[in-house]
């Protein structure tokens with residue numbers, strides 16, 4: 001067999017593809033990245049509008065406990081000290097997120113100390129006997145019914161378009177519950193936003209790597225496969241197999257951007273809307289991520305949506321049916337010679353950015369053995 005032109009053909013210029021490409025290039029490998037969109041960076045793509053880096057596929061805050069991942073991203077960008085502290089709005093009242101002493105003191109006016117908050121929560125969580133069986137039971141056993149109804153139930157039902165009784169508890173255990181006056185949304189040791197935007201960071205990761213934009217791997221799969229010894233595939237798992245076992249389900253989102261002729265519209269980067277009276281789940285004021293100086297401000301309203309053909313695939317649906325189907329596809333993927341499946345679409349996983357990078361590290365380490 002003739003040697004191929006490239007060691008790796010990487011399908012997708014998102015975080016998984018860019019991390020893998022960077023590691024391989026630094027090892028002297030020849031790499032080609034094909035990306036079907038007309039830009040790099042996948043879903044962490046940011047675009048400068050009015051002097052503000054707008055997160056075009058949803059707000060992204062980098063946070064991690066992995067020192068190696070933090071050191072890695074800091075090679076491609078300077079990170080600021082942004083700490084995510086969203087507020088929740090319900091019927092005109094403001095609450096701090098995640099669930100912490102500020103939240104408890106606002107909801108129960110007699111709460112001052114952690115003991116006071118614990119007394120309320122413990123009294124309310126009694127209603128759940130045994131191990132929580134679904135998101136509703138999990139939420140009540142974590143913070144009690146009052147907070148569940150005020151800050152969780154409607155938001156979650158808007159987001160997932162399902163009753164909290166039908167959703168897995170794992171979705172809500174992502175959020176911290178703290179008996180301290182600390183509004184940091186994440187528990188991780190490292191957190192921040194890359195100054196200058198994520199696109200610039202990914203561009204730096206891809207320095208020296210050949211990237212072809214607006215190029216769909218499936219437009220000429222045999223040709224692209226013939227170019228390289230190995231494929232790193234970060235597109236959708238079921239699409240790779242032409243949906244032969246059926247389609248995996250996704251949740252989608254619609255974003256509505258508005259420019260306001262004022263400096264500061266909501267006073268915080270992220271507002272969560274936790275009641276059904278407002279149709280969107282979040283509004284994002286992008287300038288607060290990087291403290292951008294501009295007379296104007298851009299707000300993005302995030303509307304959850306059922307996935308339909310042609311929309312973006314944002315959230316995996318981790319119910320039994322989809323988990324089973326994903327498992328079957330993963331068995332097929334294991335049998336696929338010289339193809340590495342990685343990232344949120346190809347692994348059908350609800351992945352944060354740091355986990356995507358970590359998983360690309362591991363995939364590359366397996367290669368170098």
Ligand code: FAD
Nearest residue numbers: 012014015016036042043058060061217235343344352353
């Ligand atoms: P992607 O970024 O989707 O990259 C895959 C790339 O492959 C895409 O560019 C796609 O166009 C390309 N592609 C697909 N098929 C083909 C094909 N056939 N041919 C060529 N190219 C193809 N994580 C955090 O850590 N913090 C956050 O605050 C955060 N916020 C989020 C908010 C939202 C609304 C969502 C949905 C996710 C959020 N995440 C967050 C998760 C984060 O977006 C992902 O972990 C990360 O972007 C996944 O990177 P990836 O490379 O796996 O996928």
Ligand code: UDP
Nearest residue numbers: 088151152153155156159171172174272274
């Ligand atoms: N959630 C909630 N109320 C909020 C914020 C989040 O009930 O104000 C729940 C909701 O079910 C959501 C989950 O917590 O899907 C995880 O929230 P996170 O902010 O981590 O979601 P993501 O940023 O991944 O959309």
